[in-house]
Every structure is written in structure tokens, then in C-alpha cells.
Amino acid sequence: MNDRTPALQRPASRTARLSAIEQALLTRIVTSQSQLSQILADQGIEVTQATLSRDLDEIHATKTRLADGTVAYAVGKTGVEDHPAANxxxxxxxxxxxxxxxxxxxxxxxxxxxxxxxxxxxxxxxxxxxxxxxxxxxxxxxxxxxxxxxxxxxxxxxxxxxxxxxxxxxxx
The missing domain is CATH 3.30.1360.40 (Gyrase A; domain 2)
Known part of the structure; x- marks a missing residue:
């Protein structure tokens, strides 16, 4: 992000947290809950591992193997060949x-x-x-x-x- 790009501000709510998790999974290759937790922390969202697990389950995030062999979280009907973060x-x-x-x-x-x-x-x-x-x-x-x-x-x-x-x- 450059200096002129406004930072996205999120309220401290469950809905905003779920949205941040989904956006992270759509825009990045996330391979672990600890990595996802750090991405959220960088946005000012602190979350416990138990809450993160429940949130991932609620948005129907699954682990999938990408074309390069990496296993990463995906949301929705994303398949191996078309993970958004891969392309x-x-x-x-x-x-x-x-x-x-x-x-x-x-x-x-x-x-x-x-x-x-x-x-x-x-x-x-x-x-x-x-x-x-x-x-x-x-x-x-x-x-x-x-x-x-x-x-x-x-x-x-x-x-x-x-x-x-x-x-x-x-x-x-």
C-alpha cells in the first residue's frame, strides 16, 4: 500500500472480523491459522485460536492444495486451480x-x-x-x-x- 492509499478501517465487531478473514483468504495465500492471526493483528484485530477456528468454520473455509503443491485456506467454491490469491x-x-x-x-x-x-x-x-x-x-x-x-x-x-x-x- 502506498502512502496515498487510505487504510481500511474496520469496527471491532464479529461481522467485521469475519469480513476481514474472508478478504484475507481471497487476496492472499494463507497456509496456517497463525499466519491468518498475524494478518488480522496487523489490521488491529486480535483473535484467539479458538475463535479463529470457529470463524473459519462459519465462513466455510477449507484447506485446499494449490497447483504448486502449497496447502492453503480457501473460501467458497474455490478449487485447486483457481485460488484467487494464486492469480x-x-x-x-x-x-x-x-x-x-x-x-x-x-x-x-x-x-x-x-x-x-x-x-x-x-x-x-x-x-x-x-x-x-x-x-x-x-x-x-x-x-x-x-x-x-x-x-x-x-x-x-x-x-x-x-x-x-x-x-x-x-x-x-
Missing amino acids: PDGKAEQQIGRVLSGLVTSVAAARNLVVVHTPSGAAQYVASVIDKQPVEGVLGTIAGDDTVMVICADDDTAGRRAQWLLDVASKS
């Missing part, structure tokens, strides 16, 4: 591309924001897909009926992400 850009692009190719009608950058237009009723779905993928420099989204606002860490990132979203949406 974050390719994985995010594939999943986002499937949705965006039929639902994005225009993309524009404005300072640190990207405005994405969709057909009526599709914006919340598009925003949800973007939010669920670890996309570098994207802090989150806000969706209306036919417009998604993607909040980026800075102006340069917004410009790059707008072009990236346009490129991904243009693929069939």
Missing part, C-alpha cells in the same frame, strides 16, 4: 467479465470515482460482483438502479480501473 488479476477478470460483458453500457472516470452505467435494475448486481472480487485499488461500490459508483484509492487508480472495466466489459 488475482486473472480470476477477478474472468468472473467480472462474465457479468460485465452483458450488463455495462458505459464507464467513465471522475477523480477517484468510476461511474458505471447498466440497464435498469442491474446496478446492484454489477456492484456486488465487483465488491466480491479482490480488485487492487478498489475500496468499494455504491449502486442505484442503473448506476454503480466504484470508489478507488486515488485518481490514477480510477482512470486505470475505468479502462480495465471497459476492456473487461468489451470481451464477449
Whole structure:
């Protein structure tokens, strides 16, 4: 993270802790609970081993063998060949591309924001897909009926992400 990127602040709640755990497993290769505990501690989240075990069970995290032989935690239906942390850009692009190719009608950058237009009723779905993928420099989204606002860490990132979203949406 560079000096200009705002740090993500999380409240001290169970829901925020579960979200932090899931995000760590989606964006990194985590091979042990002690490693995960340290990642959380670096974010100001202190957790006992027993609580961490329960949390991993609750979010249905499993250990899986990656293509290089490493055994790491994964969330959801992630398989050996497509752990997001093993290839974050390719994985995010594939999943986002499937949705965006039929639902994005225009993309524009404005300072640190990207405005994405969709057909009526599709914006919340598009925003949800973007939010669920670890996309570098994207802090989150806000969706209306036919417009998604993607909040980026800075102006340069917004410009790059707008072009990236346009490129991904243009693929069939």
C-alpha cells in the first residue's frame, strides 16, 4: 500500500472480523491459522485460536492444495486451480467479465470515482460482483438502479480501473 492509499478501517465487531478473514483468504495465500492471526493483528484485530477456528468454520473455509503443491485456506467454491490469491488479476477478470460483458453500457472516470452505467435494475448486481472480487485499488461500490459508483484509492487508480472495466466489459 502506498502512502496515498487510505487504510481500511474496520469496527471491532464479529461481522467485521469475519469480513476481514474472508478478504484475507481471497487476496492472499494463507497456509496456517497463525499466519491468518498475524494478518488480522496487523489490521488491529486480535483473535484467539479458538475463535479463529470457529470463524473459519462459519465462513466455510477449507484447506485446499494449490497447483504448486502449497496447502492453503480457501473460501467458497474455490478449487485447486483457481485460488484467487494464486492469480488475482486473472480470476477477478474472468468472473467480472462474465457479468460485465452483458450488463455495462458505459464507464467513465471522475477523480477517484468510476461511474458505471447498466440497464435498469442491474446496478446492484454489477456492484456486488465487483465488491466480491479482490480488485487492487478498489475500496468499494455504491449502486442505484442503473448506476454503480466504484470508489478507488486515488485518481490514477480510477482512470486505470475505468479502462480495465471497459476492456473487461468489451470481451464477449
